[in-house]
Amino acid sequence: MPLFALATVLGSLAALYGNQLPDSYWSALMPVAMLLFFFCPTHRFILLLVIAYLWSSAVFHYHLEHRLDSGHDNRVMLVSGIVADIPRLRQGRISLYLTALDIEDYTGAMPRLARLNWYQDQRVPRAGERWVFEAKLKQPIGTLNPAGFDFEAWQFSRGIDATGYIRDSAANRKLASAAMTTANYWRMRIASDIDQSCASCQHPGLMKALALGFRGDIPVTQKHLLQSSGIAHLLAISGLHIGIVTLLFYGLGRHCWRLGLYRCGLNRAEIAWLFAIVAALGYAALAGFSLPTVRALIMFSLLWFAMHTRNRINLLQSIALAVIVIVIIDPRSVGST
Structure with a gap:
């Protein structure tokens, strides 16, 4: 399993940091490589590396199709979307992320996430709200300094399809408030409660x-x-924090079972795991499902599966399996920390 994880990461890294992605039709060879993987056990490392490379290339092509079209680069347009995270305030400037975008008169694959700056601090959008802005959008590019920070790769790994700034306009207005059923609503509410208290x-x-x-x-x-x-x-909320919360609620579940939850038909371990799963998911949602929390959730899920099925899995195998699952879900994660 660790060798398979290494092959998966190497294949994804080759696609991410290669000079050029292969044409998208090369992904049609992936089923052939998968068949050879099962019938040629002596070459599985190389075959899995090829599979990871083809899979990552196909996923990267899909994400690049949603980048802001060059024909709309440096143009002022009306952009509506949902504030995807808690806005950051810095010296008269608001930095925010917009998702579920709708760009006026835009043709092509719609960008899915935009990173915008608003040079004022009087009207601060809240996470989960839908706004419309008059913004000048740009393609997410970086500097061409190989010795410096690769800002373009950083934006790509976080799914940013467009950048820009919001102009001072009467068109900037809130369209809808955040729904109470969304995680961003509760994140913003907790942040406001912390500020007030x-x-x-x-x-x-x-x-x-x-x-x-x-x-x-x-x-x-x-x-x-x-x-x-x-x-x-x-x-940075990661495995340490998720593990602490999971352990606390696991113990709480075992204690609640003694207080009467045994009547629901579940045994003590099942009640404890139910408490732990809900707590881990809730804490990860409050953290915005960042990559470290997703990694921790996958590790936690593997532990639960191994204990539920009474299978023995060591730490190295669980880490390797978590790496494979993460790369399959989003190959861009190999470029993140």
């Missing part, structure tokens, strides 16, 4: 980071302090 606190930004995975309100001085002390990574 912790107005006199010294570290509200840290509380938001640990509760919601949102680090946009951490002051620069605190960020530098965390980085210099080597504990900045603890603010």
Whole structure:
């Protein structure tokens, strides 16, 4: 299994960082490679590497088709969409993500996620709300400095199909409020509650980071302090945080079973796992289902499956299987941290 995970990652990396993607029709060879994988056990490593390369290339082609068309680059258009995350405020500027986009007079595959800047701080959209903006959109490109940060690859790995800025216009308005059934509504509500109840606190930004995975309100001085002390990574909600929440609610489920939940027909372990699963999913949703939380959920699911089916799976195998599943779901994740 670890060798299969290595082949999967190498194939995806070759597609992501290669000079050029193969033509999309090469993906038609994937069924042939999969058949050879089952009937030629001595060459499975190479075949799986080829399968991962073809699969990743096909997925990358699909995502690139949704990038902003060059014919609409640097054009001012009316853009409507749902605010996909908690907006970040920085010195008179609001940075936000829009999803479920609808661009006026746009032809071609519609971009799915846009990263926009709004140079004002009086009207702050809330996560989950639908807005319409007059914005100047651009293709998500970066600088051509091979020694510097690859901003274009960073945007691609996060699914950003368009960037730009919002112009000062009377057309900018809210179309609909956030639905209470969405995770973004509760993320924004919890963030607002933290701001209101912790107005006199010294570290509200840290509380938001640990509760919601949102680090946009951490002051620069605190960020530098965390980085210099080597504990900045603890603010990124990942396996550690998901594991702590899962363990706490697993114990809570076992305790609640003794208090009377045994009458529902489930045994103690099943009740405990039910509590743990709901808690892990809820915490991951509050964190915006970021890549680290998705990795942790997959590992947690593998552990639950192994215990439920009474199969023995060691740590290395579970990590390898989680890597394979993550690359299958989204090959762009190999370029993320």
